Amino acid sequence: MAGQIKNLVEQIIKVRCNGNPTLINPTKIKLILKGINPDKFNDESEDDPIIIGKLQTIIKDLNLVIEI
Amino acid sequence: MSVKIAYSTNTSSKEASQEIKEKFSNENNLKLVLFFASSNYDPNEIAAEMQNNFSSLKTFGCTTSGELISGLMLKNSIVAMAFSDDLIEDFSVEVLDDLNKKDAVDLAFKNFESHYESKMQEMDFKKYVGLTLIDGLSLAEEKIIDRIGDLTNIPFVGGSTGDDLKFTKTHVFYNGKAFSNSAILALLKPKVDFDIIKTQSFKALDKKLIPTKINSETRTVYEFNNIPAVKAYTDLIGIDINDASKYFMHHPLGLMANDEPFVRSPQQTKDYAMVFYCNVSENMELSLLESGNIVDDTKRDLDLANQKRKIKSMINFNCILRTLELEAKDQTEAYGKVFEDIPTIGFSTYGEQYLGHINQTSTILVFY
Numbered sequence: 001m002a003g004q005i006k007n008l009v010e011q012i013i014k015v016r017c018n019g020n021p022t023l024i025n026p027t028k029i030k031l032i033l034k035g036i037n038p039d040k041f042n043d044e045s046e047d048d049p050i051i052i053g054k055l056q057t058i059i060k061d062l063n064l065v066i067e068i
Numbered sequence: 069m070s071v072k073i074a075y076s077t078n079t080s081s082k083e084a085s086q087e088i089k090e091k092f093s094n095e096n097n098l099k100l101v102l103f104f105a106s107s108n109y110d111p112n113e114i115a116a117e118m119q120n121n122f123s124s125l126k127t128f129g130c131t132t133s134g135e136l137i138s139g140l141m142l143k144n145s146i147v148a149m150a151f152s153d154d155l156i157e158d159f160s161v162e163v164l165d166d167l168n169k170k171d172a173v174d175l176a177f178k179n180f181e182s183h184y185e186s187k188m189q190e191m192d193f194k195k196y197v198g199l200t201l202i203d204g205l206s207l208a209e210e211k212i213i214d215r216i217g218d219l220t221n222i223p224f225v226g227g228s229t230g231d232d233l234k235f236t237k238t239h240v241f242y243n244g245k246a247f248s249n250s251a252i253l254a255l256l257k258p259k260v261d262f263d264i265i266k267t268q269s270f271k272a273l274d275k276k277l278i279p280t281k282i283n284s285e286t287r288t289v290y291e292f293n294n295i296p297a298v299k300a301y302t303d304l305i306g307i308d309i310n311d312a313s314k315y316f317m318h319h320p321l322g323l324m325a326n327d328e329p330f331v332r333s334p335q336q337t338k339d340y341a342m343v344f345y346c347n348v349s350e351n352m353e354l355s356l357l358e359s360g361n362i363v364d365d366t367k368r369d370l371d372l373a374n375q376k377r378k379i380k381s382m383i384n385f386n387c388i389l390r391t392l393e394l395e396a397k398d399q400t401e402a403y404g405k406v407f408e409d410i411p412t413i414g415f416s417t418y419g420e421q422y423l424g425h426i427n428q429t430s431t432i433l434v435f436y
């Protein structure tokens with residue numbers, strides 16, 4: 001399976017920024033500093049369980065409600 | 069008047085504080101005093117004296133490894149900025165006096181929410197700005213700034229407290245008291261517009277290292293690209309393995325975000341491992357950086373911000389490694405001149421914060 005990481009990253013950014021484009025860049029940088037570079041993943045990226053686990057921790061820490 | 073700045077090089081805490089007070093004496097609408105003091109002052113004395121001299125105001129600050137004020141880089145001094153009520157509408161200051169406490173930031177944020185009667189997630193990030201002053205010997209900066217970023221979109225900017233390169237103990241100050249192994253978070257609601265400048269003087273080379281074996285608690289990298297860290301680093305630069313530390317200042321590593329480096333500076337080698345001044349994560353791609361001219365690059369970034377609107381005052385959290393480089397190149401006077409026309413205070417930090425914990429950078433809060 002592929003593409004889940006890109007999907008999760010996009011949803012984190014979308015929900016966290018709540019439609020405000022000014023917040024997209026700082027949110028991406030926060031993810032990069034947490035070890036997830038949004039630009040490194042695309043629809044073909046393998047569903048690596050370690051990275052998906054990291055993203056689930058981030059979703060919890062950011063207290064986001066995201067449909068997986 | 070929006071801010072007033074003053075400094076003293078008097079070595080007595082009492083007399084230095086009185087000198088600062090006298091320089092602010094003509095102002096009657098002051099609200100808050102921020103000060104940065106050399107660790108060579110007795111921390112309890114300087115905290116108490118500053119509060120005694122401004123008894124009707126709140127005072128807060130920290131110890132340093134050198135101080136900055138408009139036009140000057142100082143040593144063994146105290147610098148202060150007084151904010152008037154036409155610059156600051158409201159503020160709240162929290163001391164995190166136990167950095168081992170897991171929920172220290174969460175508790176401070178609850179108090180901010182209580183003070184401002186609003187959830188941190190719901191506050192307008194264009195109307196509030198946070199300051200961080202975090203013990204520079206605690207290794208706690210990443211956890212604090214990361215948690216701040218989790219809990220809010222409000223920008224926080226600041227620096228790690230210093231102790232004049234003694235590396236023994238640093239302090240933060242609030243309300244007449246000094247605290248070690250502690251941090252201060254301040255949440256300001258300015259009446260004016262503000263921005264944050266992050267400036268560093270490096271270009272990224274097309275050479276990468278990926279940490280593959282680390283200890284994030286001690287900020288140690290044992291291996292890059294599955295080979296001993298020092299060997300990988302020195303091979304990348306093309307130097308002898310025994311010369312690694314000679315190149316740390318000129319060639320730190322950078323985590324690249326939108327072509328902008330978030331600098332991770334090596335501190336020392338331990339056998340074939342490398343210890344950094346801030347954390348790196350496993351599998352985080354890092355670029356080899358090459359240093360440029362700090363004075364020119366800082367001036368460029370300040371000029372860019374000034375072109376948008378005139379900067380009226382600023383607080384500069386300037387990395388001690390930049391200060392050491394400026395001193396080595398005899399450029400401290402030139403650096404001071406970069407912001408001589410802007411009311412400024414700042415200090416030489418053991419690390420800088422903006423979105424994350426970084427090194428060899430200036431993080432600057434500017435008010436318009």
